[in-house]
Amino acid sequence: xxxxxxxxxxxxxxxxxxxxxxxxxxxxxxxxxxxxxxxxxxxxxxxxxxxxxxxxxxxxxxxxxxxxxxxxxxxxxxxxxxxxxxxxxxxxxxxxxxxxxxxxxxxxxxxxxxxxxxxxxxxxxxxxxxxxxxxxxxxxxxxxxxxxxxxxxxxxxxxx
Amino acid sequence: xxxxxxxxxxxxxxxxxxxxxxxxxxxxxxxxxxxxxxxxxxxxxxxxxxxxxxxxxxxxxxxxxxxxxxxxxxxxxxxxxxxxxxxxxxxxxxxxxxxxxxxxxxxxxxxxxxxxxxxxxxxxxxxxxxxxxxxxxxxxxxxxxxxxxxxxxxxxxxxxxxxxxxxxxxxxxxxxxxxxxxxxxxxxxxxxxxxxxxxxxxxxxxxxxxxxxxxxxxxxxxxxxxxxxxxxxxxxxxxxxxxxxxxxxxxxxxxxxxxxxxxxxxxxxxxxxxxxxxxxxxxxxxxxxxxxxxxxxxxxxxxxxxxxxxxxxxxxxxxxxxxxxxxxxxxxxxxxxxxxxxxxxxxxxxxxxxxxxxxxxxxxxxxxxxxxxxxxxxxxxxxxxx
Amino acid sequence: xxxxxxxxxxxxxxxxxxxxxxxxxxxxxxxxxxxxxxxxxxxxxxxxxxxxxxxxxxxxxxxxxxxxxxxxxxxxxxxxxxxxxxxxxxxxxxxxxxxxxxxxxxxxxxxxxxxxxxxxxxxxxxxxxxxxxxxxxxxxxxxxxxxxxxxxxxxxxxxxxxxxxxxxxxxxxxxxxxxxxxxxxxxxxxxxxxxxxxxxxxxxxxxxxxxxxxxxxxxxxxxxxxxxxxxxxxxxxxxxxxxxxxxxxxxxxxxxxxxxxxxxxxxxxxxxxxxxxxxxxxxxxxxxxxxxxxxxxxxxxxxxxxxxxxxxxxxxxxxxxxxxxxxxxxxxxxxxxxxxxxxxxxxxxxxxxxxxxxxxxxxxxxxxxxxxxxxxxxxxxxxxxx
Ligand SMILES: Cc1ncc(COP(=O)(O)O)c(C=O)c1O
Ligand SMILES: Cc1ncc(COP(=O)(O)O)c(C=O)c1O
Ligand code: FES
Ligand code: FES
Numbered sequence: 010x011x012x013x014x015x016x017x018x019x020x021x022x023x024x025x026x027x028x029x030x031x032x033x034x035x036x037x038x039x040x041x042x043x044x045x046x047x048x049x050x051x052x053x054x055x056x057x058x059x060x061x062x063x064x065x066x067x068x069x070x071x072x073x074x075x076x077x078x079x080x081x082x083x084x085x086x087x088x089x090x091x092x093x094x095x096x097x098x099x100x101x102x103x104x105x106x107x108x109x110x111x112x113x114x115x116x117x118x119x120x121x122x123x124x125x126x127x128x129x130x131x132x133x134x135x136x137x138x139x140x141x142x143x144x145x146x147x148x149x150x151x152x153x154x155x156x157x158x159x160x161x162x163x164x165x166x167x168x169x
Numbered sequence: 170x171x172x173x174x175x176x177x178x179x180x181x182x183x184x185x186x187x188x189x190x191x192x193x194x195x196x197x198x199x200x201x202x203x204x205x206x207x208x209x210x211x212x213x214x215x216x217x218x219x220x221x222x223x224x225x226x227x228x229x230x231x232x233x234x235x236x237x238x239x240x241x242x243x244x245x246x247x248x249x250x251x252x253x254x255x256x257x258x259x260x261x262x263x264x265x266x267x268x269x270x271x272x273x274x275x276x277x278x279x280x281x282x283x284x285x286x287x288x289x290x291x292x293x294x295x296x297x298x299x300x301x302x303x304x305x306x307x308x309x310x311x312x313x314x315x316x317x318x319x320x321x322x323x324x325x326x327x328x329x330x331x332x333x334x335x336x337x338x339x340x341x342x343x344x345x346x347x348x349x350x351x352x353x354x355x356x357x358x359x360x361x362x363x364x365x366x367x368x369x370x371x372x373x374x375x376x377x378x379x380x381x382x383x384x385x386x387x388x389x390x391x392x393x394x395x396x397x398x399x400x401x402x403x404x405x406x407x408x409x410x411x412x413x414x415x416x417x418x419x420x421x422x423x424x425x426x427x428x429x430x431x432x433x434x435x436x437x438x439x440x441x442x443x444x445x446x447x448x449x450x451x452x453x454x455x456x457x458x459x460x461x462x463x464x465x466x467x468x469x470x471x472x473x474x475x476x477x478x479x480x481x482x483x484x485x486x487x488x489x490x491x492x493x494x495x496x497x498x499x500x501x502x503x504x505x506x507x508x509x510x511x512x513x514x515x516x517x518x519x520x521x522x523x524x525x526x527x528x529x530x531x532x533x534x535x536x537x538x539x540x541x542x543x544x545x546x547x548x549x550x551x552x553x554x555x
Numbered sequence: 556x557x558x559x560x561x562x563x564x565x566x567x568x569x570x571x572x573x574x575x576x577x578x579x580x581x582x583x584x585x586x587x588x589x590x591x592x593x594x595x596x597x598x599x600x601x602x603x604x605x606x607x608x609x610x611x612x613x614x615x616x617x618x619x620x621x622x623x624x625x626x627x628x629x630x631x632x633x634x635x636x637x638x639x640x641x642x643x644x645x646x647x648x649x650x651x652x653x654x655x656x657x658x659x660x661x662x663x664x665x666x667x668x669x670x671x672x673x674x675x676x677x678x679x680x681x682x683x684x685x686x687x688x689x690x691x692x693x694x695x696x697x698x699x700x701x702x703x704x705x706x707x708x709x710x711x712x713x714x715x716x717x718x719x720x721x722x723x724x725x726x727x728x729x730x731x732x733x734x735x736x737x738x739x740x741x742x743x744x745x746x747x748x749x750x751x752x753x754x755x756x757x758x759x760x761x762x763x764x765x766x767x768x769x770x771x772x773x774x775x776x777x778x779x780x781x782x783x784x785x786x787x788x789x790x791x792x793x794x795x796x797x798x799x800x801x802x803x804x805x806x807x808x809x810x811x812x813x814x815x816x817x818x819x820x821x822x823x824x825x826x827x828x829x830x831x832x833x834x835x836x837x838x839x840x841x842x843x844x845x846x847x848x849x850x851x852x853x854x855x856x857x858x859x860x861x862x863x864x865x866x867x868x869x870x871x872x873x874x875x876x877x878x879x880x881x882x883x884x885x886x887x888x889x890x891x892x893x894x895x896x897x898x899x900x901x902x903x904x905x906x907x908x909x910x911x912x913x914x915x916x917x918x919x920x921x922x923x924x925x926x927x928x929x930x931x932x933x934x935x936x937x938x939x940x941x
Contacts, residue, residue, distance in 0.1 A: 027482065036551045047554075055476075056554045074554045078478040082552070176587075176595060182795055184586035194580055200570035201562075206867055207876035209562060239625035239766065242784045242794035257671075274784030274793050281783050285643075373795060380625065380766055380797025395781065397667050398628045398660030407660050408628035409568055409759060411766025414800075481592055490593035 020113035023083040030082055032089035034060065034072035042072070044137025046129040055081055055122070059129040063137050066097045073126065080119040084108050085126030097134050101147040103127060173488040175534045179527030180323050180351060180467060181492055185417065186376035186424055186528075193378055193417040203410035204401060213412045220419025224383060227422040228349070228368065229359035236384045236405045237415055241350040242274035244369035244384035245317075247395040247406075248346045249278045252315040254393045256287060262314035262343065264288040268300055268329075269510035271319050272348055276506070292318075297459035298327035298511045305334060313343040320363075321352040324494070324507040324523055325458030326467030328356070335364040344390055350374055350382075354425035355433060355464050366390035372414070376528065377421030381414035428528070436466035436526045439535055443524055444468050446539040451546055455517055457508055466526035471508070471517035475549035480522055483545040489538055492523045559874040561920045565913030566709050566737060566853060567878055571803065572762035572810055572914075579764055579803040589796035590787060599798045606805025610769060613808040614735075614754065615745035622770045622791045623801055627736040628660035630755035630770035631703075633781040633792075634732045635664045638701040640779045642673060648700035648729065650674040654686055654715075655896035657705050658734055662892070678704075683845035684713035684897045691720060699729040706749075707738040710880070710893040710909055711844030712853025714742070721750040730776055736760055736768075740811035741819060741850050752776035758800070762914065763807030767800035814914070822852035822912045825921055829910055830854050832925040837932050841903055843894060852912035857894070857903035861935035866908050869931040875924055878909045 019027065034040055042060035049056040055077040062070040071089050075081055088108050092100045105123040109115050115123060131147075138145045176184070185193070196216060201209025203217050218232075225232035238244045249265070256263045265282070267275060269291045279289045292305045300318060309316070316338040321328050335345040346367035349358050354375030360368050367390060371382035386392055386405075398407025425432075447454055447470060457469040472480065477493030484491055494505035504518035524538070562570070571579070582602060587595025589603050604618075611618035624630045635651070642649045651668070653661060655677045665675045678691045686704060695702065702724040707714050721731040732753035738744050740761030746754050753776060757768035772778055772791075784793025811818075833840055833856060843855040858866065863879035870877055880891035890904035910924070 027479075028486065030552065033552050058554045074552060076474065076476050076553045078476060079482045082479060174595075178588065178591055178593065178595070181588035181591050181596075182586065185583055190580075190583050194576075197571055197576050200568065201876070202564065202567040205564055205567050205876070205878060206864065207564065207871040207878075208874075209560075209564070209876050210567075239629070239782075239797070240794045243625070243782050246782045246784070246793075272784070274782070277783040277785075277793070371795070378797075378799065379795055380800050396625075396629050396632045396660070397663040398632070398658070399663075400659075407632075407663070408626045409757070409765055411625070411764075413764065414766050478592065485593040488594075490587070490591070490595050492591060492593075 019079065019083070019116070022087075022111070022113045023080070023115065026083035026086040026112070027079045030086040032071055032073060032086065032093070034074050038072070040072045044133040044135075044140065046132025046134070046136055048129045048132055049077075049125055055125055057081070057085065057125045057129040059126070059133045061130075061133045061137060063097065068092050068095055068097065068100050073129070075125070077125060078119075078122055080115050080122035081125050083112060084115070084123035085129075087111050088126040088130060092130060097137075098147060101131055101134055103130065173537060175489045175530075175537055177524045177526060177530065177534070177538070178490045178492050179530075180374070180523065180525035182373045182379065183376045183527050184529065185378060186421060188424060189377055189417045189420045192420040193413045196413040196416040199412050199416070203412055204399065213410065216416050217410055217412060220415045220422070223419040223422040227353070227358075227426045228370070228385060229361050230385055231388070234360075234385050234387055236386055236402050237411070238382050238384050238406060239380055239411075240373075240382040241272070241348060241369045241371035243395065244371075244382055245272065245274040245348055246278055247384050248315070248317065248367050248369070249275070249282065250395050251391055251393045253282060253287065255314060255391060260314060262312055264290065264310070264312045265315045265317070266290045266292060266305070266308045266313055266343070267317040268292045268294060268319070270294055270298055270322055270327075270507045271317070272323060272350070275317060275319075275348065294327075294511055296512045298322055298325045298457075298507065299459055299462060300329050300334065302330070302333070306337065309337055309341045309343065311341055313338070313341055315346060316343050317346040317348070319348040319351070320358065321349075321356065321464040322458070322507060323351045324505060325469045325511070326464035327459040328352070328462040328464060331365065332363050339364070351464060354429065355436065355466060357429060360385060372418035372421055375421050375425045378414040378417040381411055381418050383418075432528055433465050435528070439526045439530055439532065440466055440468045440524075442532065442535045443538060446535065447542065450539060450543045455513075457511070457513065457521060468524045469521055470524070471513070471521045472546050473517060473520065474553045474555075475520055475546050476553070477520045477522060479549055480520070480545060483549070484541065487541045489541060492525070494518075494521055559923060561875045561916075561923055563910045563912060563916065563920070563924070564876045564878050565916075566760070566909065566911035568759045568765065569762045569913050570915065571764060572807060574810060575763055575803045575806045578806040579799045582799040582802040585798050585802070589798055590785065599796065602802050603796055603798060606801045606808070609805040609808040613739070613744075613812045614756070614771060615747050616771055617774070620746075620771050620773060622772055622788050623797070624768050624770055624792060625766055625797075626759075626768040627658070627734060627755045627757035629781065630757075630768055631658065631660040631734055632664055633770050634701070634703065634753050634755070635661070635668065636781050637777055637779045639668060639673065641700060641777060646700060648698055650676065650696070650698045651701045651703070652676045652678060652691070652694045652699050652729070653703040654678045654680060654705070656680055656684055656708055656713075656893045657703070658709055658736065661703060661705075661734065680713075680897055682898050684708055684711045684843075684893065685845055685848060686715050686720065688716070688719070692723065695723055695727045695729065697727055699724070699727055701732060702729050703732040703734070705734040705737070706744065707735070707742065707850040708844070708893060709737045710891060711855045711897070712737075712850035713845040714738070714848040714850060717751065718749050725750070737850060740815065741822065741852060743815060746771060758804035758807055761807050761811045764800040764803040767797055767804050769804075818914055819851050821914070825912045825916055825918065826852055826854045826910075828918065828921045829924060832921065833928065836925060836929045841899075843897070843899065843907060854910045855907055856910070857899070857907045858932050859903060859906065860939040861906055861932050862939075863906045863908060865935055866906070866931060869935070870927065873927045875927060878911075880904075880907055
């Protein structure tokens, strides 16, 4: 029986990112971003905002905020670490599967939570390109994701 | 590494009382099939009848009214099935009236019945979760077969005026059911005084075993089994008697009856300490449910800009166990239907935390929560989209 | 006064294995609601999943197919209800085929469905209780939705050719259910080899706790809950998880799997000792059921001119516990419907005694019965009208 006693539903990595989320926007922090992405709605229970600084088409720095569950917090935190330093193109092609892999997995019914940060990141890149007045070269390569938590199925996420 | 374990999820389920554990353990000797005619069977049957009496005494009802089930979910389903069958057989009374904040075992049964075309009305509740009596009055008519209203709500603790609704229901000729699962052991529950025809309960909510409960049915109320088969329970519910668990429920019933006054006062005191403490320490907090007609050990609170599951898990890491919304492992973050039905804003309905006290909680537990909770809310609010 | 206690009613129910008792007792620590997200909930959920795997392994099936229930009666009722609902919804397959010797939880369900006008055929059995395959073949047609045939009979022990019937059923496009409650732990049961879509079982028949069992459902087979409510069991069966009992069932499953060969041989040996001994010592005895396709621990015997209940009670006074006819506490002496269905003479159907062995029985038990039984039969026969 005792071997059940220390189990946690989430992997140690998820737990670490949930407990110590990286790159969150601090309350008093002044972060001059070049692109901003907002997805979700309070009505569906999750909301995500991502701010990016871009230099030479690379993500120089990133901050995020969320009203979301533990999985959303952990996956966005992980995503933020993975995204910093990537080119815009690489960042655009980060997938929820890559993020959950890096986390060592999420409980099955929580996979969809990793979509949120990923989607907000793309929205931020879109916003950056739009502000620059540039055409968005990535959009057509990426399947459209609908993020209403409940309508995103695991299969859809696998497909990403 | 020693960790504090502070269990504040007693509305979800309780730990068994040590006397119950002992009784269950002892009754492993009563392994005979209580339907068997031989000695081992008769011994089991005797123990079961003693439990039936203890349970009957707790709810102030004849022991012959008790039908043992696997829990309150089955009991609730059984009641609705009785009336489904009567309606199928062409009864002119073909409408069921219930409320918007019943337990999922009723809410989902209602959805199922409606899909099949049955006529079920869910009476709305006010902002504190109390049934709107003016609407209820209008809903009651001579085509109503069954009225089902829970006694105490599992999530927000609001207590309904069941006796009054039972009177009205009977005036129109309907039968009355109450799901008393959360009320048993916390407030006095007398089936006679409530005047209901059916009452559901589940042992694990009052320090008894899981997987056992009862549907209490007045002698004159209609009945039809949900589980057909052997002659157990006078043909009302088939299945080999779950002797050990029934014995455990009987012991739990006796303890609940003995300790009711004490328990009630204690739970309310702890709950109030926590409520006041939270309001003192955390700004922008909404306490849900009715504060006057309230189960003594339930405190449901919304923290705007802090999401429920995250609060729950941060508390969990401190060893504090609570629940968010309805305690279902839904996986996705659904807002609490109970709060939505009470007209609570959707964001607040997302971020509610239920603290539910039990007999093993102490004032130290409350102090510990009051130490750990404020920084968690602060942190989540800082992280949250603004 | 020390008395011999010889429990030979193991088909009615078994005493829990000591490891099961210990596991159930230990798992009182796992009091959390397995649907809760906090630590106490997750610990319970984990233990439940381990049990699910142990049970799945015992019956050679995916663990995801297992739906925990309160026992086999509920499981059997659930299966029939699934098809009742499909027929209600207008399925063209609107006939159910079962047999005349199923357990009461099916026989009574059939009666209920017939009363409501549903089309249910009960395939007859031969004089040994085996399904008449020629009739079964005729009964199967493309209007059949469900075929339900038990694996081993609780009263006479006859084993049915379930795999063969499943093949035939599938050829006509019907789904196949088997009630394997009596077979589990006594003979190898592989859901894959049987090729059935649904299988029922109950823990207390294989040294597990009472009040817990499972309906095993292939992923592609239709499903509809009997008990609606929370998200437990993927929405397939509502009700707070009965953690301790589920854990106990898991341990019982592991033991059953481990000891199957031994158990099977032991039970058969004791059963044969008793059968031969009775035939040697008592004249005019009829052994019921199929002696080739037979559960190893079941011996059902009719003693003409000696009435079953009287034999049972005389044996009981000697500390020997057996059952007569179907183990139901029917109160009045009904002849065994299983024997009547097997074409056994009504007098013989009245006076049958079932000896059912379990792992705790010994050769001494058999010797004791062989000492006590003959004078009892002699005495009753002397008293009897001739
Ligand atoms: C109000 C209410 N009714 C019914 C139930 C169902 O009880 P059980 O899960 O034991 O079937 C519960 C608890 O889960 C409850 O709180
Ligand atoms: C063949 C068979 N099916 C079903 C059952 C029902 O099991 P339970 O009483 O545990 O529901 C039994 C035993 O009672 C049985 O022998
Ligand atoms: S983001 Fe986790 S449940 Fe929707
Ligand atoms: S004589 Fe006693 S049951 Fe018929």
